[in-house]
Amino acid sequence: MSTENLLEQARALLIRTMTFYRDDPRTSTWLRGRVERLDQPLRIAVSGRVKAGKSTLINALVGEELAPTDAEERTQVNTFYQYGPEPKILVHTPHGAVQNVPVSTLDAGTIRDLQHWRPDEVVRLVIEAPSPGLQAISLIETPGLASSAVQETGRSALAQVLSEADAVLYLTRHPHQTDLQFLQSVHELQIARSAPINTIVAFSRADEVGSGGPEALQSAERIAERYRNDPTLRAFAQHVIPVVGLLGQAAATMTDAELTALTGLAQLSEADLDALLLSADRFANSTGPESIPPATRQHLVARFGHFGVERALTLIRAGSGDAKQLRSALLEESGLNALQEAVHQQFVERQQALRARSALLAVDMVLRANPRPGVHQLRGEFERLVANAHEWEELRLLSALDSGQVRFTRPLQAEAKRLLGAFGTDPRNRLGRDENALAVDLAEEATAALSRWREQAVNPLHDRTHREAVRTVVRSCERLVAQRPS
Incomplete structure (x- = not known):
């Protein structure tokens, strides 16, 4: 099953679920929105504690100063930044109305004033900008985890917004128990536990680690390395990256x-x-x-x-x-380059796998929240897709290889990452060949790679973790052999 087929099957199951609940307008409308989202740019939620630097990092990623930055936490409503041919601001109210705020340019003061509205007055702001940095992705800025907005609406409301995102970029000055508990809470559903592939944690103010100064980034990197190997955090985050958001935005x-x-x-x-x-x-x-x-x-x-x-x-x-x-x-x-590379490799390059995850997450949420007679067939198909989603296994293993949780000898380590799609998911990228490589050469290389990794599968020196990793690489090789790229 290719990534594309996984997405197609997830889409088909989502549509069948929408049809099954067609007599429930609220549920079917919600599912229809999830179907439409599959063809929209990838959504990345930028979340974290109060004053973690969410707005600053959004500006750094986009390459423009769109998100207002203040000395105090001001964001009270979820703010969506997405591509549009002309500047536009849309205000969504709790009653379902959408108001267009006339603007000729996106002024930070106007956006800041709207972000101060109470959550019971404004559900979300949608900021459209003709920014190249928003063509492939949309960014969702959430209120700070300990902000008054979150305290009023509850964490469940914030978790609901994060469920609308395909991926999460979680910012913190230093991981606290509160951060870990929150991240665990948004990975409670079966699909989230089965595919913990959509979260990157950033130390967003790495220059403030310790006493600051020239050694701060080195200290932050050591802390990040420790957390990369923490089993609790590793259960739902693929990367832990130190970054100086303010410097990235300024640069x-x-x-x-x-x-x-x-x-x-x-x-x-x-x-x-x-x-x-x-x-x-x-x-x-x-x-x-x-x-x-x-x-x-x-x-x-x-x-x-x-x-x-x-x-x-x-x-x-x-x-x-x-x-x-x-x-x-x-x-x-x-550290912005490292973060952007991680976002590109983990999110943009694997967006079809993430979209499939979002579709199946929506199915899982509906089947759990609104069970009714006859759902067993939908549930069975859901379970089958989750069990056979090899793309998610690839992403989990790549994360383990990057963090050092799984280590092969240097040549095998490099080949495993390449075959798993770390440098591109096209067969030529996976097999280390250029775009001019002939189909027959690709087929021979895929067969040779499969043979090498099957030998590793019976290597008695591998422990259970490494045997499972080898099986994942073998399956990637088998798919390359079956693909017969042209």
């Missing part, structure tokens, strides 16, 4: 004026620059140097953070002087 949207100011600061003597960078307050409010006034420095530290300013100046002095070089280096330093 992605850096202006010429900011580059000029940073370049001017980098020309100061080393002693003067070191003195200026002793603290964020000193950098922003010191009377000198006259060439870069306090207002400009205050702007820079607000945009880049103290850590970001320090890294930018270090990079400029080391030779990354033009805008392209500096932006690229800062994106790498911020």
Whole structure:
């Protein structure tokens, strides 16, 4: 069964379930919305605790400052950011009405004011923007986990919004028990437990780890490594990635004026620059140097953070002087590149598997919430699809290989990841061949790979975990052999 076939079968089961409940307008309408969603851009919910940096990271991922950022938690309603040919703001009320707020440009102040509305007045905001970063995905910003909005509407309402997403990007400064309990709560359903493939955890303020400073990111990476190997977190999260969201946003949207100011600061003597960078307050409010006034420095530290300013100046002095070089280096330093790569590989590249998961999750929710005579056939087909969803097994194993939970020898490790689709799900990518490879060569390589991994299946040195991993790779090879790519 290919990923495409899994999605087709999940769609077909979702439609049959909608037909089965056609005499229940509320249920059938809800299911129809889930069917329509399968052809829309992938939905990624950006969630987390209060002031985890959700808005900042959304702007960094999109490459534009769309989501308002404030010193205090302001988001009270779920806000959807999606692609549209023209700027548009839609307000959805609890009674089902949709109001169009006339705008010519997307002003952060307008969005901020609407986000302050109470959850019982506004169910969601939909922000449409002609941003290239939103063509493949839509982003859902949720209120903070401990915010007044969540306290009023309850976690079940937040969990309901997350169930509308195909994937979750969960932000935290440091995983607390509250985070783990919440993530467990949204993985309670059978389908979520069977396919824990849709969550990435980001340490969104990695520059604040410990005492901050140049060593903060290294400390954050060590903490992330520890959590990658934590069995509780690993049960529902595929990646744990440190990221400096503020720096990522600033790098992605850096202006010429900011580059000029940073370049001017980098020309100061080393002693003067070191003195200026002793603290964020000193950098922003010191009377000198006259060439870069306090207002400009205050702007820079607000945009880049103290850590970001320090890294930018270090990079400029080391030779990354033009805008392209500096932006690229800062994106790498911020961890945003690693996060975007994980989002692309885990979510975008595997979006059909995630869409199938969303479809089956909807079926599971309805069959549990509204059981009636005759559902046993739908339930049986649901169980069969879940049991045979090899794509989900591939994603789970890739996560285990990345985290170090499963380790083969270096050549086998690299081949396993490739065959599982880590570098692309096309047969040529899986088999390590270029686009000009002939079908006969692909068939020979697929057969050879299957033979190699069948030998590993009877290797007595493998423990149970590695034997199960080998079986997953063998099945991927068998599907490549059966596919006969042209």
